[in-house]
Amino acid sequence: MPRRLYFIICLLALWSGWVHAATAAVTAMGLAEIPAAPGDGPVTVFYPSSDAARPTRRARFTLDVAVQGAPVRGNGRLVVVSHGSGGAPWVHADLARSLVDAGFTVAMPEHKADNYKDDGNPGPDSWAMRPAEVSRAIDAVARDARFAPLLQLDKVGMYGMSAGGHTALSLAGGRWSPAGFKQHCEANLVDDFQSCVGLITRLTGGPFDGLKKWAALFVIRHRFDDAAWRTHTDPRIAAIVAGVPSSADFDMASLAAPRVPLGLITAQQDRWLVPRFHSDRVLAACLPRCERVADMPAGGHGALLSPPPPGLTGLIGDMLNDPPGFDRAGVMPEVNRKTTAFFSTHLLPLSAEADAHP
Template sequence: MPRLFFLLPAWGLALLAGLAHGAMGLSEIPGADGDGPVTVFYPSSSETQPVRRGRFTLEAAHQGAPVRGNGRLIVVSHGSGGAPWVHTDLIRGMVDAGFVVAMPEHKADNYKDGSNPGPDSWAMRPAEVSRAIDATARDARLAPLLSFDKVGMYGISAGGHTALSLAGGRWSPAAFARHCEAELEGDFQACVGLITRLTGSWFDHIRKWGALFVIRRRFTDAAPHEHHDPRIAAVVAGVPFSADFDLATLATPGVPLGLITAQQDRWLIPRHHSDPVLAACLPRCELIADLPAGGHGSLLSPLPPGLTGLIGELLNDPPAFDRAAALPELNRKTTAFFSAHLLP
C-alpha cells in the first residue's frame, strides 16, 4: 500500500495536517424506526473532555460542533455483543484523517442485548448498515458536511461477516450448518459462541451432540442472503466469520476489499475463515495486515479490561502480541486504505 502522502494532492495534505490535532466529536443520532441509536464520531471545533462510557473513558467533544473534514463517511459494524468504545483508537485516527464514522447498534447482538447472535443477526446487519447511512444523511448537523456517493464500511468478527456481505458475498444459514456439521470439533467456538467449550472430558460428546441438535434445526434456510448498497465504495473485513459464504461470490469483490487477519485467533480460526477468503479473492482484494502473534481480540482497541473465563481466553492478547507496536500501524494502514479508495 503506498503511503497516504503519495495519494493526496497538496490541499489534501494541508487538510489532514490541520485535522490531526483537532477534536473528536461524539454524539448519538436516532436510527430508523425499530433500530437502536447510531453512534457518530466526527471532526469537531469544540473542546474535548473525559466522557465515561461503561468501563471506558474517552477524550471527546460530547455533542460538539461538527466541522467539515474530508466529506466522507465510514460505517463500522461491531462484533457480537460489541460496543463502539472498543474501536475508538481506530476511529480517532479516522476522524483525524477527516472522516465521519457512524456505528449502528446491531439488534439483539450488542453490549446491551446479546440475546440473538449468529446467523439471525447476520441476516439483519447489512440492512442495518444501510439504515445507519440513511440516519446520518438525515442528521441536520452532519449531512451538509458529507457526500454519500462513496461510503466506507469496516467490520470485525460478526461485523467482518457483514463487511463481506456488503462486498458482494452471498451466504446462507444452511451453509453455516453444513460447515459446523463438518468441522464442529475443529471450529467449535465459531459454531457455538460462548455458550460452552470442549474440555477434553467425556462430557464433550454431549456438548457436540447438543450443538448439532440445535444447529441442524435452527439453520435450515438454504436461500442465499445478499445485500447491495451502491453508496458503499470500499470495505474492510477484520478476522471475519466467513465459513458460510459461497467463495465464488467473493472471488471478484464488487468494491475494493481489504482484509485483516490474526494467526493466533482461537475464536475464528484462520484456516476455516480468513484464509479461504484470501485464497479466493487475491489479488483482487488486499491483505491490509496480518498479525502473526495476534488473537481475535487484538483488533479491539482499547481492549475491554479484566476479561476472564472463556471470553478472556478468546479475546485477551496472546502473550507474544505487542499491542503497543502493532495497533498504531494497523490503524494507520486501515485508514490509508479508506483514504486511497474514498477520497478524490
C-alpha cells in the same frame, strides 16, 4: 535587520500561529448519538469537532472526546463500522480516532439483539439483519442536519470486525446461507467449535464433550437449515475492510471478484474464528482482486478491539485477551494507520462538484 524582512518574518510568525490555532481547533474527536429507523438502536457518530475534548466515561471505557461537540468539515467522507457479536462502539474508538484525524466521519450502528446491551440473538439470525442496518445507519446520517451538509454520501467506506466482518463480506458482494453455516459446523465442529457455538461452552477434553457436541449439532440442525442465499447491496458503499471476519458459511465463488475494493485484516492466533476456516479462505478466494491490509502473526481475535475491554476472564477472556507476546502498543497504531490509508486511497478525493463547493 532590514525593516521589510522583519515585517515578513512577523507576518509568517502570525500566519503560523493562526494555522496552529485552526488545526488545534478541529483535531478533537466529537461524539454523538443519532436515531436510526424505528426499531433500530442508536447510531454512534465520531467526527471532527471544533470543541474541546474531555475525558468521558462510556460503559467501562474512558474516552477523550467532545460529547455533542460542534462538527466541522473534514474530508467529506463517511465510514460505517459494524461491531462484532455483543459489541459496542467504544471498542473501536482507536480506529475511529485514526479515521477522524484523517478527516473522516465514523458511524457505528447498534446491531439488534447482538450488542453489549442485548446479546440475545447472535449468529446467522443477526447476520441476516446487519447489512440492512448498515444501510439505515447511512440513511440516519443523511437525515441529520448537523452532519449531512458536511458529507458527500455517494462513496461510503465500511469496516467490520468478526460478525461485523461477516457484514462487510456481505456488502462486498458475498452470498451466504444459514444452511452453509450448518454444513460448516457439521464438518468442522471440533476444530472450529467456538465459531459454531459462540461463548456458551467449550470443549475441555472431559467426559461431557460428547454431550456438548451432540447438543450443539442438534440446535444448529434445527435452527439453520435454510439454503436460501442471503445478499445485500448498497451502491453507496465504495470500499470495505473486513477484520478477522466470520466467513465459513459464504459461497467463496461469490467473493472471487468483490464488487468494491476489499481489504482483509488477519490474526494468525485467532482461536474464536480459526483463520483456515475464515479469513484465510476469503483471501484464497479473492486474491489478487482483494488485498491483505494487515496481518498480525501474534494477534488473537480480540486484537482489533482497540481499546480492549478491561478485566475479561473465563472463556471470553481466553478468546479476546491478547496472546502472550502480542505487542499491542507497537502493532495496533500501524494497523489503524493502514486501515485509514486504505479508505483514503479508495474514497478520496471527493468529486469535482464537492471540491468546488467545500
